[in-house]
Amino acid sequence: MQITTDNAYILIVLGMCGTFLLVTAFILFSVRNQNRLLKQRQRFQHAELVHQKELLRAIIESQETERKRIGQDLHDDVGTTLSGLRLLIEMFKPTDKTDNYYLEFIRSSKATIDKIVTDVRNISHNLSPATLGYYGLAAAIEEHIDVINQSGKLEVIVTDNSGELLNNLELPIATALYRVLEELLNNTIKHSGASRAEIEFRNDENGLSINYNDNGKGIAQAQSTLKKGMGLQNIESRLLNINAAYLISTEPGQGFNVLVKCPITLNDT
Incomplete structure (x- = not known):
């Protein structure tokens, strides 16, 4: 009878040890799995962040390229055309050089063109x-x-x-x-x-x-x-x-x- 009781205790202890080992193994497996999932999620987040930064960089570079193109067009095309218009006005010679109407027209036209040229130059500079x-x-x-x-x-x-x-x-x-x-x-x-x-x-x-x-x-x-x-x-x-x-x-x-x-x-x- 004593032997049977001892065997029972041994079986109980072995069972508890086995259960403990199973629980420990399950916990370790769960922790390892969680760590693996966490690392995988971090890799995905890092890859997404890198992708977003690359996309952002491409957008900014595209914006700067377009700014540069528009700025050059304003400076080369619009600025040159306005400068040419100013020269034409300077070449305009009224019949009566004392006519205040024509003199004021030339003065105001040249002043307006000069202002537009300055504005175009400033806009071109700000763009690029x-x-x-x-x-x-x-x-x-x-x-x-x-x-x-x-x-x-x-x-x-x-x-x-x-x-x-x-x-x-x-x-x-x-x-x-x-x-x-x-x-x-x-x-x-x-x-x-x-x-x-x-x-x-x-x-x-x-x-x-x-x-x-x-x-x-x-x-x-x-x-x-x-x-x-x-x-x-x-x-x-x-x-x-x-x-x-x-x-x-x-x-x-x-x-x-x-x-x-x-x-x-x-x-x-």
Whole structure:
């Protein structure tokens, strides 16, 4: 009887051990399977992100190509035609050179054409700034800011503490940052009521930092709302395309501030 009881205990212990091993094996199998599914999902997400970035890059490159084409057409075709029209008007000689009507007509026509030529030149520059490709981001920004300062709409001050980094950016990165600053300046002029904006370029250990701020009315909205209301979705797309990040800081009456971090090493330059 004692032997039978001992055997029963042994069978119970063996059964419990077997059950424990089965449960442990099941748990390990489940964990392994979950890890495999997680890694697979991460690979899919990474592949999707890469695909989205490639698609975004293709869209941006296509936009820049079209901007360049339209800008060249405006400058070459429309600008040349207007310049020719101005020469024709200058060649026009009225019979009575003292006729105030004809003299005023020539003067006003030439003034109007000069204004249109200037506008076409500015539009062509905004669409595809040639300075950006020839002289780099710093020169292109200075040229754009000179136009804004001369217009009297906004006073813009630029401080460059980036050393040679700003002048050695690859063209796609320089173009993206130029468009971002262009968008920020346009938003400041149109929406903020600011009289002054400042742009600071810095070279830190992580690459290029750009600090943009104005003295406008600021906004008391969440960042997700700002994207829709101020066109920051376009800014985010361009920064994503060059692996850059940004941080917005704004409060009512405290102006609008954006800090851009663009990871660039000396090897990139």
